[in-house]
Amino acid sequence: MNDDSAFFVNAPLENTDHAGFRELIHSSDGGWTELYRIDRSGKFRVLKALKAQYRGEPMYEMLLRKEFEIGYNLQHPGICEVYGYSQIPDLGNCIEMEWIDGITLSDLIQSGRLSSGLSRKIALQLCDVLSYLHSKQVIHRDLKPSNIMVTHNGRNVKLIDFGLSDTDSSSILKSPAGTASYAAPELANGSTVDARTDIYSLGKILLLLKGGFARIARKCTKTSPDDRYPDIESVKEAIRIKPWLRSVPYVLVTVAAVIVWGLMNYTDNNPIPPVIPETIDQPAEVSTDTTISDPSVIDELFRQATDMVNSGNIR
Numbered sequence: 001m002n003d004d005s006a007f008f009v010n011a012p013l014e015n016t017d018h019a020g021f022r023e024l025i026h027s028s029d030g031g032w033t034e035l036y037r038i039d040r041s042g043k044f045r046v047l048k049a050l051k052a053q054y055r056g057e058p059m060y061e062m063l064l065r066k067e068f069e070i071g072y073n074l075q076h077p078g079i080c081e082v083y084g085y086s087q088i089p090d091l092g093n094c095i096e097m098e099w100i101d102g103i104t105l106s107d108l109i110q111s112g113r114l115s116s117g118l119s120r121k122i123a124l125q126l127c128d129v130l131s132y133l134h135s136k137q138v139i140h141r142d143l144k145p146s147n148i149m150v151t152h153n154g155r156n157v158k159l160i161d162f163g164l165s166d167t168d169s170s171s172i173l174k175s176p177a178g179t180a181s182y183a184a185p186e187l188a189n190g191s192t193v194d195a196r197t198d199i200y201s202l203g204k205i206l207l208l209l210k211g212g213f214a215r216i217a218r219k220c221t222k223t224s225p226d227d228r229y230p231d232i233e234s235v236k237e238a239i240r241i242k243p244w245l246r247s248v249p250y251v252l253v254t255v256a257a258v259i260v261w262g263l264m265n266y267t268d269n270n271p272i273p274p275v276i277p278e279t280i281d282q283p284a285e286v287s288t289d290t291t292i293s294d295p296s297v298i299d300e301l302f303r304q305a306t307d308m309v310n311s312g313n314i315r
Helices: 058-072 105-111 116-135 196-205 214-220 232-238 248-271 295-311
Strands: 022-027 031-038 043-050 081-087 092-098 100-106 148-151 157-159
Touching: 031 100, 043 058, 043 214, 058 081, 058 092, 100 105, 105 148, 116 148, 116 157, 116 196, 116 232, 196 232, 214 232
Parallel strands: none
Antiparallel strands: 022 031, 031 043, 043 092, 081 092, 100 148, 148 157
């Protein structure tokens, strides 16, 4: 039995030396950067450069440098890797980054090929990425489907584009920025931002995914940061609960209300007979019935249970 490894095509191997290869793959309409795919010693890489009209402009040069410094210090399988910062003769200063063979989440949603299972995987992986990001004191500030890649091989999340990101240690370019339809109110109006700002944007994304995340998304996108989940781990915990289980508290409250109503109705129509002692010398049995029959008490208990569910204390 021949089990030697070999190429399946017997013809001479094609020369794959693409020295000097460069291909423009993206140029944003409203942005200031463009992306090129290059071949670097047999590996595809991406160069992020300023558009010609922005090269040499101090603010945009600082933006590019800031993006490099933030990205270079991040090491996570769910974040596009940054390799270096260099000057290319006809492109100016560039960030050299990982090439990701995949599709944006935006395009994946529009294709109609996003299943509930894949949605859940993407949501949980996004939580892992953001948890790591926030542990490094970095806020992405521009979280949206077009800045999330999903790889063809393995369907894994890769977060990209840190051009508007900010970190606690940075003292420059702190102005409000982002994408209006995904930006939290505090980001749009120039107030203080923190991890909950990214949680708001995550909630907007969850609304686009399949899998029954609407209730979680509503809490993520509360106007006040104090009313949102306090951190990404709390969001992840909520996502982990199966969709049908998320509605269990509401079902339990409804069932409890029906049972209480039934007990009250039964007690009113079927009064419990008094206990009669067998002999005059034998003390009467003390009733141990602890049924609550006072309607006002039952109403108060029911109200408290409903408040707990609505406040999110019971998930």
